[in-house]
Amino acid sequence: MARNLARDAALYGAGRIPGLRRLPMLKILAIGEVALLARNHYARLEPAERRRLIELMRAGHGRPRNLSQSEREELTGLVAKTEPRLFAGLVADRLSPVRLPRRLVRGPRKRH
DSSP states (O other): OHHHHHHHHHHHHHHHSTTGGGSOHHHHHHHHHHHHHHHHHHTTSOHHHHHHHHHHHHHHTTOGGGSOHHHHHHHHHHHHHTOHHHHHHHHHHHHSSSOOOHHHHHOSOOOO
8 A cells, every 4th residue: 555655656656757757667766765865964954053054055056266265265164064984884785785894884993
């Protein structure tokens, strides 16, 4: 029963989004996995930080020179807080057909 609901929901969504019906279901699931991971990392920011990140991204238009030095440093700090290296490792691990080693996903262990 649950499988039919999931399939029906996917087909309904595919009919509403142009070109989505042509994508294989595995690719759609992979995109969903990446979206969930991105949401989890974005949620590490406080609401005010999220708004500021969006403001800085819009102001920069994809070019660092469009931001002042202090804005670039602020953007760097906000992006670092989302842990992009861990995000990339988790995405690679989810999309890989075999489980990746921990050091590749999470980076080298921190020495105390």
